[in-house]
Amino acid sequence: xxxSKIQILALSMSLSTAFAPAAVAQAEAAQxxxxxxxxxxxxxxxxPTAPATAAANAPVATKIGVVHIxxxxxxxxxxxxxxxxxxxxxxxxxxxLKGLNDEVENLKKQYQAQGDKLSDAEKNARAKxxxxxxxxxxxxxxxxxxxxxxxxxxxxxxxxxxMLTVLQKYAESKGYAVVLDVSNQQTSPVLWATQGTVITKxxxxxxxxxxxxxxxxxxxxxxxxxAPATxPTAPATxPxTPSPTPKKP
Numbered sequence: 001x002x003x004s005k006i007q008i009l010a011l012s013m014s015l016s017t018a019f020a021p022a023a024v025a026q027a028e029a030a031q032x033x034x035x036x037x038x039x040x041x042x043x044x045x046x047x048p049t050a051p052a053t054a055a056a057n058a059p060v061a062t063k064i065g066v067v068h069i070x071x072x073x074x075x076x077x078x079x080x081x082x083x084x085x086x087x088x089x090x091x092x093x094x095x096x097l098k099g100l101n102d103e104v105e106n107l108k109k110q111y112q113a114q115g116d117k118l119s120d121a122e123k124n125a126r127a128k129x130x131x132x133x134x135x136x137x138x139x140x141x142x143x144x145x146x147x148x149x150x151x152x153x154x155x156x157x158x159x160x161x162x163m164l165t166v167l168q169k170y171a172e173s174k175g176y177a178v179v180l181d182v183s184n185q186q187t188s189p190v191l192w193a194t195q196g197t198v199i200t201k202x203x204x205x206x207x208x209x210x211x212x213x214x215x216x217x218x219x220x221x222x223x224x225x226x227a228p229a230t231x232p233t234a235p236a237t238x239p240x241t242p243s244p245t246p247k248k249p
Contacts, residue, residue, distance in 0.1 A: 065176045065199045066190060067167070070183040073159050075204045077213040082155050089151075093144050100137045104130065166207045170199070 073079045107130045115123065171179050179199070182190045 062177045063175050064197055065171060065174075065179040066182055066193045066197045067179055067200050067203055068183050069160065069163065069181045070156075072200050072203050072207070073156060073163060075200075076159065076163075076207050076211070078207075078211055079159055081213055082159065083152075086148075086151055086155060090144065090148050097137070097141055097144060100133070100140065104133045104137055107133065162211060163203070163207055166210060167203055170203060170206045 074083065107126070111118075111123075111126050111130060118126070167179060170176075176199075180190055181188055182193075
């Protein structure tokens with residue numbers, strides 16, 4: 001290798017050595033210029049929180065219904081039909097007792113009108129006959145009353161049992177927590193309730209829907225459109241005693 005080439009090679013290596021630090025510094029500066037500038041994290045605003053579970057802990061309103069169960073039973077199509085049949089069944093007995101009561105009253109009037117004209121024996125016989133008929137009338141009245149009340153109670157229990165099943169399903173489907181019966185104010189003294197809480201009509205409609213009666217009014221007919229249901233009267237009329245039974249002379 002000639003001296004000139006050695007000199008050139010040495011010069012080239014010297015230049016590389018001299019420029020290497022500068023190139024490295026330039027590269028680092030360029031890298032620093034292109035790198036993203038670190039910034040302080042922005043303060044974060046805490047997300048608003050719901051009130052301290054006030055809504056979650058708010059008491060839920062209890063839905064209460066009021067029903068007159070006896071009126072409901074009488075207002076159902078089945079109740080009307082059954083109670084009408086019961087009344088018809090005891091009608092002959094009622095007519096019989098009325099006739100017996102009229103007979104006793106007529107005997108008393110005759111005795112009072114003719115008392116002064118009758119002999120002691122006749123007075124005694126008439127007083128005895130009136131007393132016997134009066135006692136017979138009282139016994140027949142009490143027997144008929146007991147029979148009617150028993151038949152009526154059996155009817156109420158039969159329809160009432162199905163009514164309670166309908167009431168339970170209706171109350172659950174409508175979200176009622178409590179349903180009060182106001183048929184007897186002595187046992188359930190509800191002093192006041194809004195009309196919106198009274199569900200007697202709704203209960204009657206629900207009962208008619210699941211217990212249809214042949215020949216009854218259409219199920220969609222409002223129960224309130226009919227005349228108010230009334231409890232059938234006992235078939236026997238209590239013996240009237242406008243005047244005391246004549247005493248035996």
